[in-house]
Amino acid sequence: MRLSRRLLAGTGMLTVGVALLGMGFQIQPPDVRPTIEIAPGSCMTSGCHAAVKDHAVTHGPVAVGACDACHSTVSAKDHTFALVREAKDLCLFCHEMDMKDATTVHEPLKTGDCLSCHNPHGGTSRLLLKAESPSALCSQCHENVFAGKSSVHGPVAAGACAACHSPHSSKNQHLLLTEGRELCIQCHTSTKEQLDTMRYVHGPVNTDCTACHDPHASDHPMMLHEEKKALCLSCHESIKHIVDTATTQHAAVTTDQECLNCHEPHASDFASILKTDMVDLCLKCHDRKIKMPDGRDLSNMKAVFATGKSLHGPVAQGNCAACHEIHGGGNFRLLIKEYPPQFYAPFREESYALCFSCHDKDVVHDERTTALTNFRNGDLNLHYLHVNKETKGRTCRACHETHASNKENHIRDSVPFGTGGWMLPINFEKLNDGGKCAPGCHVPYEYNRDKPVVYPPPDKPAIWPGEGKTGAAKPVEEKKK
Amino acid sequence: MRTTRWTTLLIPTLALGLTAAALGDELRVVKIGQPIPTYSLKSIGDTPVDNPSTRQRALVLVYVAAQQVSSTKVMVESQQMFADLKRDDLEVQYVTADVVQTSWFRDFRDGAGIHGPMGLDFERVLYGKLGIIVLPTTIVVDAKGRLAHVIAGYKPDYVHMLDAYARHALGMLDDKQLEEHLTARGFHHDTPSDRAARHRAAAGLLREKGLREQAERELRSALEVDPTDVEARLDLASLCIAAERFDEAKALVEEVQKAEPASRRAKLQRGILLYHDGKLDDAEKTLSESLVLNTDPARTHYYLGLVYEKKGQADKAMEHYRQALQRLLDERP
Numbered sequence: 001m002r003l004s005r006r007l008l009a010g011t012g013m014l015t016v017g018v019a020l021l022g023m024g025f026q027i028q029p030p031d032v033r034p035t036i037e038i039a040p041g042s043c044m045t046s047g048c049h050a051a052v053k054d055h056a057v058t059h060g061p062v063a064v065g066a067c068d069a070c071h072s073t074v075s076a077k078d079h080t081f082a083l084v085r086e087a088k089d090l091c092l093f094c095h096e097m098d099m100k101d102a103t104t105v106h107e108p109l110k111t112g113d114c115l116s117c118h119n120p121h122g123g124t125s126r127l128l129l130k131a132e133s134p135s136a137l138c139s140q141c142h143e144n145v146f147a148g149k150s151s152v153h154g155p156v157a158a159g160a161c162a163a164c165h166s167p168h169s170s171k172n173q174h175l176l177l178t179e180g181r182e183l184c185i186q187c188h189t190s191t192k193e194q195l196d197t198m199r200y201v202h203g204p205v206n207t208d209c210t211a212c213h214d215p216h217a218s219d220h221p222m223m224l225h226e227e228k229k230a231l232c233l234s235c236h237e238s239i240k241h242i243v244d245t246a247t248t249q250h251a252a253v254t255t256d257q258e259c260l261n262c263h264e265p266h267a268s269d270f271a272s273i274l275k276t277d278m279v280d281l282c283l284k285c286h287d288r289k290i291k292m293p294d295g296r297d298l299s300n301m302k303a304v305f306a307t308g309k310s311l312h313g314p315v316a317q318g319n320c321a322a323c324h325e326i327h328g329g330g331n332f333r334l335l336i337k338e339y340p341p342q343f344y345a346p347f348r349e350e351s352y353a354l355c356f357s358c359h360d361k362d363v364v365h366d367e368r369t370t371a372l373t374n375f376r377n378g379d380l381n382l383h384y385l386h387v388n389k390e391t392k393g394r395t396c397r398a399c400h401e402t403h404a405s406n407k408e409n410h411i412r413d414s415v416p417f418g419t420g421g422w423m424l425p426i427n428f429e430k431l432n433d434g435g436k437c438a439p440g441c442h443v444p445y446e447y448n449r450d451k452p453v454v455y456p457p458p459d460k461p462a463i464w465p466g467e468g469k470t471g472a473a474k475p476v477e478e479k480k481k
Numbered sequence: 482m483r484t485t486r487w488t489t490l491l492i493p494t495l496a497l498g499l500t501a502a503a504l505g506d507e508l509r510v511v512k513i514g515q516p517i518p519t520y521s522l523k524s525i526g527d528t529p530v531d532n533p534s535t536r537q538r539a540l541v542l543v544y545v546a547a548q549q550v551s552s553t554k555v556m557v558e559s560q561q562m563f564a565d566l567k568r569d570d571l572e573v574q575y576v577t578a579d580v581v582q583t584s585w586f587r588d589f590r591d592g593a594g595i596h597g598p599m600g601l602d603f604e605r606v607l608y609g610k611l612g613i614i615v616l617p618t619t620i621v622v623d624a625k626g627r628l629a630h631v632i633a634g635y636k637p638d639y640v641h642m643l644d645a646y647a648r649h650a651l652g653m654l655d656d657k658q659l660e661e662h663l664t665a666r667g668f669h670h671d672t673p674s675d676r677a678a679r680h681r682a683a684a685g686l687l688r689e690k691g692l693r694e695q696a697e698r699e700l701r702s703a704l705e706v707d708p709t710d711v712e713a714r715l716d717l718a719s720l721c722i723a724a725e726r727f728d729e730a731k732a733l734v735e736e737v738q739k740a741e742p743a744s745r746r747a748k749l750q751r752g753i754l755l756y757h758d759g760k761l762d763d764a765e766k767t768l769s770e771s772l773v774l775n776t777d778p779a780r781t782h783y784y785l786g787l788v789y790e791k792k793g794q795a796d797k798a799m800e801h802y803r804q805a806l807q808r809l810l811d812e813r814p
Binding site: 126127134158162163177187190194198264267268269270271276277314316317322359360369370371372 | 506578609613668671679682693699
């Protein structure tokens with residue numbers, strides 16, 4: 001009823017309008033309303049309703065003068081008309097609309113108010129919309145979703161609401177054309193390719209892009225709901241804790257693209273959705289000396305890796321994160337656990353927590369072993385001998401380069417000693433069943449796993465029998481000779 | 482096109498067992514290709530854990546420590562890999578020297594649903610024979626009992642790497658395929674071509690809905706972002722044809738044909754434009770060639786129908802209209 005009333009009222013208005021405009025037209029409208037039956041094709045030609053046809057695109061029945069497709073005479077004498085069907089049935093009689101699977105129907109369609117969006121006689125496009133553009137039409141009821149926002153989705157900015165929303169009905173919420181990420185990847189084809197071909201996909205991307213992006217607009221780049229880092233940390237709580245409590249912050253997390261310096265937001269072939277191989281990523285910055293705020297220099301790691309042929313396991317595997325807390329931390333050199341930075345340190349298991357994350361701690365607890373290490377003279381564990389001391393235990397760094405060296409088992413060429421920048425050579429040499437060292441620390445020694453080299457008891461109960469002496473320690477057998 | 486956007490970044494030699502030692506995945510005693518020692522260990526269950534090569538089976542031996550996060554991860558992920566692989570000729574065994582932690586392991590295995598046997602390496606006998614360096618260490622052994630691969634420690638891509646190594650040990654992957662499996666590629670996205678593709682896709686959606694003006698705006702944006710985008714140019718030409726702006730369409734098609742003389746879509750559009758230009762013989766020739774190229778058969782048949790109709794060859798025209806309809810019906814979902 002409402003529709004027919006509106007239409008009749010509209011028709012009346014049109015009549016008046018045409019009458020007012022008629023002065024410029026050749027066909028003059030009649031002075032009085034007709035009181036006889038009017039042939040369907042003559043409504044517009046008679047001049048009364050000529051403007052009904054005055055559109056760039058006219059509705060089919062209007063174009064062919066089939067007014068009676070929609071209107072029927074109630075009283076010829078009074079020149080009154082009714083619609084041939086009620087509400088949306090009038091439109092749907094011709095415009096078949098399959099809504100049986102629809103879970104969401106646009107409110108005007110639901111209430112049969114097709115005319116709130118469409119002009120029944122014509123319009124500027126074949127959609128016969130009542131506004132200049134679809135977006136202008138949508139904004140008549142829906143609030144402006146991007147006003148004042150700095151980052152606007154392309155289709156929204158272009159007023160192409162229909163790129164994502166169906167105007168009539170949909171199986172999906174918000175009248176979306178498809179559900180979840182499927183809608184987005186219809187246009188974001190490169191992201192689709194990325195998701196289809198990469199090994200590691202960010203969880204939310206598998207379901208719904210709107211977990212991170214506002215589909216219309218936001219005040220953050222890429223229409224993110226929040227600033228990049230804040231958004232990431234809103235889900236990644238453990239990382240947030242690390243970042244928030246770090247006494248030493250990693251610039252990679254706090255500068256430029258923040259999390260996106262290293263991670264892809266959607267998918268990657270590299271674990272943890274990294275942008276590339278971890279070492280390559282780290283070397284993007286650590287390929288030069290870096291001056292720390294406290295004045296110290298961080299080494300050029302690229303140069304370190306390039307010169308060393310024997311790499312520490314995690315370095316060889318490209319897994320810097322095995323030892324370093326990439327997101328920030330409280331330990332020396334952003335290490336994940338404690339590791340003594342000195343040459344000498346009293347042995348405490350906790351001080352070597354980093355090393356014992358991977359290496360069996362018994363390697364420095366057991367004085368005798370044939371299984372734990374190859375660095376043994378017979379079954380005398382030389383790791384134990386060097387490290388496990390109450391006062392001047394030698395730390396791992398005394399003999400091993402942490403990242404890479406030119407000697408087997410990433411053993412150092414020389415060791416830094418004292419505060420004067422001294423470098424004491426180690427002169428380690430690997431032998432068939434053992435090895436030998438001739439360091440500045442003590443006199444030259446050999447070790448053999450199968451046939452232990454027997455040395456006379458040292459003057460001191462430490463590994464430094466040669467301290468204060470010169471020349472190599474002589475094995476007992478050799479002395480006998 | 483895609484290959485140009487891929488960059489191989491990881492050194493492929495990571496995949497090669499021969500170079501494993503140089504790259505940190507190694508054992509102190511047994512080297513890649515050498516037979517692993519025979520062993521028989523008491524286990525948490527009743528059955529002893531022994532070397533399965535006598536049964537002609539490959540082995541994933543996971544040496545773990547108690548109460549170590551990385552060990553728990555490799556146990557769970559190796560179990561998952563084994564379950565996913567579903568191979569009778571592969572065994573997964575877990576071994577630990579932390580024999581005093583038996584009850585912890587029992588509880589953990591029950592909680593995590595780990596079914597593989599768990600050997601107890603008293604006095605670290607097997608540990609020493611193999612020469613374990615770090616914990617956890619995952620050792621992949623082929624069906625002949627030879628050490629094939631070692632994964633020292635745990636990395637986030639552990640399960641991917643283990644899966645590839647296990648398949649290689651089982652003969653499901655050859656050396657080259659293993660290398661390909663382990664090679665990771667970077668993804669260079671948001672190039673001008675990507676952004677243009679987004680505009681083009683949006684234009685397609687809009688055109689489907691009859692929003693030609695907006696579709697055109699999207700296509701013009703695509704060309705602004707990537708002036709070399711041939712497809713966007715042809716989409717725009719198609720829109721111009723639909724809007725009967727033939728001169729504009731002609732200019733666009735000519736630009737494409739200059740850049741890509743072999744473009745099949747451009748040829749079809751040229752045929753259509755020739756028809757609209759009244760050059761019926763040229764249109765017939767071009768559209769017939771286009772039909773052979775199978776660019777858009779329904780559309781090509783339709784326009785050939787129009788050409789023949791205009792030439793007064795009704796039978797030929799009807800045949801092409803029929804073909805066009807048939808193709809359209811065939812394309813319906």
